[in-house]
Amino acid sequence: xxxxxxxxxxxxSGDRIEPAVELAEKGKLDYLVFECLAxxxxxxxxxxxxxxxxxxxxxxxEARMKAVLPACRANGVRIVTNMGAANPISAARATTAxxxxxxxxxxxxxxxxxxxxxxxxxxxxxHLDNGFTVDGLGNRIASANAYLGGASIAQALRDGADxxxxxxxxxxxxxxxxxxxxxxxxxxxxxLLGRGILVGHLLECAxxxxxxxxxxxGYKDVKDLARLGFPIGEVREDGDLIVTKVAGSGGRVxxxxxxxxxxxxxxxxxxxxxxxxxxxxxxxxxxxxxxxxVHVIGASGTPKTGELKVSVGYIDSYVGEGQISYAxxxxxxxxxxxxxxxxxxxxxxxxETSELRSDLIGSNALHGENLSLGCQPYEVRVRVIxxxxxxAQARRIGEEVETLYTNGPAGGGGAWKSAxxxxxxxxxxxxxxxxxxxxxxxxx
Amino acid sequence: MxxxxxxxxxxxxxxxxxNVSLIAYDPNDYDVLCTYATIDRVKxxxxxxxxxxxxxxxxxxxxxxxxxxxxxxGGGVTRSLAIDAHGxxxxxxxxxxxxxxxxxxxxxx
Numbered sequence: 107x108x109x110x111x112x113x114x115x116x117x118x119s120g121d122r123i124e125p126a127v128e129l130a131e132k133g134k135l136d137y138l139v140f141e142c143l144a145x146x147x148x149x150x151x152x153x154x155x156x157x158x159x160x161x162x163x164x165x166x167x168e169a170r171m172k173a174v175l176p177a178c179r180a181n182g183v184r185i186v187t188n189m190g191a192a193n194p195i196s197a198a199r200a201t202t203a204x205x206x207x208x209x210x211x212x213x214x215x216x217x218x219x220x221x222x223x224x225x226x227x228x229x230x231x232x233h234l235d236n237g238f239t240v241d242g243l244g245n246r247i248a249s250a251n252a253y254l255g256g257a258s259i260a261q262a263l264r265d266g267a268d269x270x271x272x273x274x275x276x277x278x279x280x281x282x283x284x285x286x287x288x289x290x291x292x293x294x295x296x297x298l299l300g301r302g303i304l305v306g307h308l309l310e311c312a313x314x315x316x317x318x319x320x321x322x323x324g325y326k327d328v329k330d331l332a333r334l335g336f337p338i339g340e341v342r343e344d345g346d347l348i349v350t351k352v353a354g355s356g357g358r359v360x361x362x363x364x365x366x367x368x369x370x371x372x373x374x375x376x377x378x379x380x381x382x383x384x385x386x387x388x389x390x391x392x393x394x395x396x397x398x399x400v401h402v403i404g405a406s407g408t409p410k411t412g413e414l415k416v417s418v419g420y421i422d423s424y425v426g427e428g429q430i431s432y433a434x435x436x437x438x439x440x441x442x443x444x445x446x447x448x449x450x451x452x453x454x455x456x457x458e459t460s461e462l463r464s465d466l467i468g469s470n471a472l473h474g475e476n477l478s479l480g481c482q483p484y485e486v487r488v489r490v491i492x493x494x495x496x497x498a499q500a501r502r503i504g505e506e507v508e509t510l511y512t513n514g515p516a517g518g519g520g521a522w523k524s525a526x527x528x529x530x531x532x533x534x535x536x537x538x539x540x541x542x543x544x545x546x547x548x549x550x
Numbered sequence: 551m552x553x554x555x556x557x558x559x560x561x562x563x564x565x566x567x568x569n570v571s572l573i574a575y576d577p578n579d580y581d582v583l584c585t586y587a588t589i590d591r592v593k594x595x596x597x598x599x600x601x602x603x604x605x606x607x608x609x610x611x612x613x614x615x616x617x618x619x620x621x622x623x624g625g626g627v628t629r630s631l632a633i634d635a636h637g638x639x640x641x642x643x644x645x646x647x648x649x650x651x652x653x654x655x656x657x658x659x
Contacts, residue, residue, distance in 0.1 A: 146628045369571035371562030373618045463631040471633045474598045491631045530629040
């Protein structure tokens with residue numbers, strides 16, 4: 107039975123680049139996949155595109171392509187990525203230009219479009235999961251992108267693309283697309299599609315399945331995290347999967363690393379909703395069959411819902427924040443006093459916040475008062491953060507923390523402040539039939 | 551004895567919902583997880599953090615539980631004012647949950 111090898115070259119937009127080069131050079135891959143698009147990234151990218159029609163794709167696209175294209179071309183590795191963000195066409199043009207600079211004549215680059223449904227959705231009264239309707243957001247709406255499945259990616263590969271660049275696609279679809287193409291999987295073979303989703307789900311966060319985000323000294327030790335290797339999935343025609351990595355790279359692939367990633371961001375394991383299938387991971391089994399080799403079986407799937415999730419980015423509010431540190435005996439008490447003063451100052455000077463939060467970093471910032479009860483830290487860092495209607499009001503919060511230097515408790519140091527616009531994301535569902543995907547090709 | 555002695559954990563986020571896995575190092579300890587990591591104890595642990603429902607999914611095939619907690623991320627990752635907006639560190643709080651000390655003989659530690 108035929109097997110193909112998929113590597114994950116990035117688990118988020120800012121991820122390390124060297125492990126992807128290592129995979130392209132030594133991974134004996136058929137495909138190298140880069141997942142680089144977080145929930146709200148596309149809303150920020152859309153704003154960049156409004157300012158410059160050639161912008162709005164991943165800021166590291168050019169650096170990544172320059173780094174991996176030569177080895178990918180030499181070794182016959184095809185690339186699939188969602189680095190197109192809000193502008194897959196411009197991302198494909200930029201990649202074409204890089205391929206030309208590198209002398210990679212004839213390299214074929216595909217851009218998948220159709221995920222941007224802002225035009226269709228803008229004036230609809232469709233409900234969002236945050237309680238608003240789309241038209242209720244008015245001109246605060248920044249983006250609306252549907253999560254595409256694997257079919258357009260498979261189409262681009264069938265048409266001979268060496269590089270496929272999408273905007274918003276469901277993360278596992280980036281891996282499912284090549285599997286559909288290579289093995290000619292039917293789009294209604296739900297168990298197979300479910301297995302393909304498991305492949306994508308386990309690989310999409312790159313280092314998170316090879317020992318990254320896992321180490322806990324004395325309990326879960328991982329060697330050489332500074333040289334962490336990214337994962338390779340060996341996938342058989344029947345969806346059978348082995349997770350491994352390049353020999354000699356840092357990290358480890360064990361039953362435990364695979365199980366942690368298996369449940370990462372999963373709700374009901376029997377019903378993982380995806381554009382092409384509802385995947386079922388509830389009966390998955392995981393077995394170590396060699397050093398850094400883990401065999402994964404038992405995934406399945408049931409028919410897709412016919413609806414696609416749409417992420418809607420919108421300008422939600424403004425947030426202002428200030429921090430300052432206290433140390434030594436009484437640090438906690440001085441930190442508490444500092445917070446009281448800032449709260450009173452904000453009230454006295456008429457700063458209106460819809461939400462105001464204060465933390466003592468080092469004591470209760472992560473899990474609140476209950477879980478941190480009874481612990482006395484040597485130092486604390488006061489953090490006051492609030493949500494406002496305007497940027498000017500947001501700035502006032504950090505300013506009131508900063509004035510603690512000369513007006514607050516003794517020994518405050520290292521004050522810091524920030525104010526920013528908050529682009530938030532809400533979601534809704536639309537019929538799959540309302541989304542029209544297209545593929546455009548470019549050649550170096 | 552703590553859950554950390556027999557299990558590991560990872561947190562994931564989607565909107566305002568957090569999921570925290572709890573995975574036995576030794577599949578034989580799966581029953582211990584089921585007995586002691588109950589929905590009620592997890593709710594109590596995250597009192598003040600989780601404002602919604604806690605659901606527990608059981609995965610005996612890999613010796614794991616998956617806790618799904620709604621209204622757990624300060625209104626949602628993209629607008630939360632929390633320092634750990636994703637709730638990534640919640641897994642460490644779960645592993646700090648107490649277990650009876652006399653369970654130790656049955657564990658792999």
